[in-house]
Amino acid sequence: VMLVTAAQAQPDPLPSWNEGTAKAAIVDFVRKTTDVGSPDFVPAEDRVATFDQDGTLWVEHPVYSQLVYILDRVGPLVKAKPELAKIEPFRTVLSGDREAIAKLSLHDLEKLAAATLTGMSVETFAKEAKAWTDSAKDKRWQRPYTELTYQPMQEVLSYLRANGYKTYIVTGGGQDFVRIYSYKTYGIPPEQVVGSAGAVTFSYGKDGKPVLTKDPKLLVNDNNAGKPEAIHLMIGRRPHAAFGNSTGDRQMLEYTAAGDGARLAMLVLHDDATREYAYGPAAGLPDTKVGAFTQELFDEAKKEGWTVISMKRDWKKIFSFE
Amino acid sequence: VMLVTAAQAQPDPLPSWNEGTAKAAIVDFVRKTTDVGSPDFVPAEDRVATFDQDGTLWVEHPVYSQLVYILDRVGPLVKAKPELAKIEPFRTVLSGDREAIAKLSLHDLEKLAAATLTGMSVETFAKEAKAWTDSAKDKRWQRPYTELTYQPMQEVLSYLRANGYKTYIVTGGGQDFVRIYSYKTYGIPPEQVVGSAGAVTFSYGKDGKPVLTKDPKLLVNDNNAGKPEAIHLMIGRRPHAAFGNSTGDRQMLEYTAAGDGARLAMLVLHDDATREYAYGPAAGLPDTKVGAFTQELFDEAKKEGWTVISMKRDWKKIFSFE
Ligand SMILES: [Ca+2]
C-alpha cells in the first residue's frame, strides 16, 4: 500500500495532456525503455528521440515562421542594396501587397531565401536572426513566435530528457535559423538541431581572421526521405521515438518504427480550429499547402500502429500562456 | 592551510603527462573557463572541445587504420564478387605484394574505398566494420587498433568531460567507420563523431522495410578547411579547445583560436621514434605522407601561441598497456 501511494504521489509529467491513448502511449514507451527489467530496455546512452518542429513543436499557420523572417529581411536588405528595389521578387515583397506575395512561386521564394539567408558570415546571420526572433510577433496571438510552442510537447521533451533521452529537432526548416533559439525555446542545444542546411565556406577576412560564409548551395534537404538520411548523417543512429505532423515526416516515422524493440511514432493532427488551427486534409479537415496531413498518412498511421494526437481531444492546454 | 592541503590532495587528472608548458596549458584553460569568477568563464552548455583522431588520439603510422580495413575487406569482397579478382586495383591488393600496394594511386584507393565502404546498408557496414575492429591487430604491437590510443589524450578527454565539456572527434577518416568504436574506445558517442561522410539513400527493401544505403558520393570532406565547415554543419558553434597533429588540422585550430576569451589550440608532435614514431618534417624530423606536420605549421603554432605537445618530453606514458 505504501508503494502504491508513493507511485500515485509522483507528479504527473504530462499535466497538459488529457488521459487517453496518446498520453498512455508516451508513458508506456518511457516505462518500457527505461525499466532495467523490461525486455525493451534501452541503455541510457542509446536513447534518442527526434521531433519535427513546424506544426509539431510550434505553430506553422498561416505560414512558417522562417518565411515571415525571410520576407521581413527584404526591407533591410534593399536598404543595403537599393538596386534590388526594382527587381522581382523583391519589388513585390516591398509592395506589401499580400495577395501578390502569397502568389510568389517556389523559384521566387528560393531567390528570397538565398538573398536573406546566405552571403554573410555565420555570425552576422546569427545576429540578424536573433534580433528578429527576439522582437517579431505573430499577428493572431501578438506574441513572439518562440512563445507559440505547444505546452504538451514541451512536457514530452522534458519528460523524455528526465528519462535519459537526448532530444533532437529534425526539421525541414533552416538548421542555422532554428539553432539560434532552440536552446532557449526548447532546451535543445544547437548541436541537437538537424535541419535543412546550406554549405559554408571557410576563408580569411581582411583582418586575416577565419570566416565561415553561408553559401546559397543546399547540402542537406531535411524533408521526406531526407529526414532519415540527415538523421544518419548528424546523429548516426536510429531514433527510438519520433514525432511529426505531416507527410514530410513519413519516412522519419517509418525508419524509427522499423527498429527493434519498443518504438514510439506519433503524429500531431491539427483538428482544433478554435484554440489553434484545423487542417488535414486527413479526417475530413480542410486541405492546406502548409503542413499537409494526408488521408494516406492517416491510414498508414492506423495500419502501422502509430499514434495520432488529436489537439482537440488530447491536449488540455495548447500554449503555456493560456 | 586546510584548503591548500585539500587542493593538493585532489588526484592529478593528467597523471600520464610530465609537468611542463603543455600540461600547464590544459589545466590553466580548464580552470579559466570553468571558474565562475573568471573573466573567461564559459557556461556549461557552451563547452565544446574537438579532437582530430589519427595521430592525435591514436597511432596513424605506418598507415591509417581505416586504410588497413579497406585492404582487409578486399578478400571477402572478391569472394562475393569473383569477377573483381582480375580487375585492378583489386588484383594488386589480392597479390599481397606490399611494394605494389604501397604504390597504388589515390584514384585506386578511392576505387577500393567505394567498393568496400559503400553499396551496402548502414547496418551491414556497421556489422562488417565492428567485426574487423574487434579482431584486427596492429603488426608492431600485436594489439587491436582500438588499444593503440594515447593514454595522455584519453586523460584529456576525461578531464574535459569531467569539467562539463562535450568532446567531439573531428576526423578526416570516415564518419561511419569511427562511429562504430568511438564510444567504447573514447567514451565519445556516435553523434559526437564528425568525419568525412558519404551520402546515404533511403529506400524500401524487398520486405517493405526502410533501408539506408551508403552511396559512393562524398558529402562532407572533413580535412583542412573542411574541418571548420563540418564543425559548423554538425555542431553549430565554435569550439573552445581543439587538438590536432597535422596540416589537415590547421584551419580547425585557426577557427578555434580566433574565438573570444580563452581558447586552447594544441598540436601533437610525433618526436618519439622509440616509444612510437618520429615524423614531421617540422623540427628536423623525418618527412612523411601520413600525417605531415610541416615546419610552416610549427612556425604558425609558435607565432599564434598554440601549444606543441612533444610526445617524447610531455608524455610520461604513451599507451595504457605500457
Ligand atoms: Ca511539420
Ligand SMILES: [Ca+2]
Ligand atoms: Ca591527424
